[in-house]
Amino acid sequence: MVTVFERFVCVCVSHDTLEYFDREAKKRRDQETNLWNEPGDPSHSERDDDRTLYNLLQCRANTHSVMSSVPQGYRRLSIDIEAMRDMRREVRDKWKMILENLGFMAEAESLLTVSTSASNDRMRNAAVARSLLQTLHTETSLFNSKEPPPERYLFIMDRLIYLDAAEDFVAKARRFYPPKDDDDDDEEEEENTNRINLPLLLSHMNQNISGGEDEDDEGETTGPEE
16 A cells, blocks of 8 residues: 555655656757757856857847847847857758768767767767867868867767777768868858857847847847848
């Protein structure tokens, strides 16, 4: 016969278990959506690009919570957020294409998944993985920025080393995504800057902190939203 105490314990355990799985699911969705370049950094402050995206998300959340309707600033922030996410998804898609070309059709998604618990201590070949990642950064156009390559791909490269597929991956990357000319790099950097629109981001962040009540007037003076 089940006692009242045993029922109480079961209810508490079930509630705690559900909360745990809910938190883990939210973490996975967050990683899949934002593709944090430092997946093991819960503060998202160690890299400038992660910190910029995190501040955008926080600013948009604060803007939405204090306004009854969707202001112009909220929409602009959403555009900047999606621009950064698109850049990260583009890099991920390049990696996925190469993995599938190497025969990892069914395994590509799992190979590209990096959780928040990722740690250098768990890597088997950290030094070699970092060297190969730097090779990809300097000798291919796999990444969209001159910034240091995202740490998330360090863990993926370590997995490829374990599978004895890292060298083949680098060779395919050199073939499919050769390094671009300096002129191409300058044009792409300018394009990425325009997509993220950092001056606009800083402007809206300052306005939202001070109240953000003049957003609609600003929208009328700056013209239609792109």
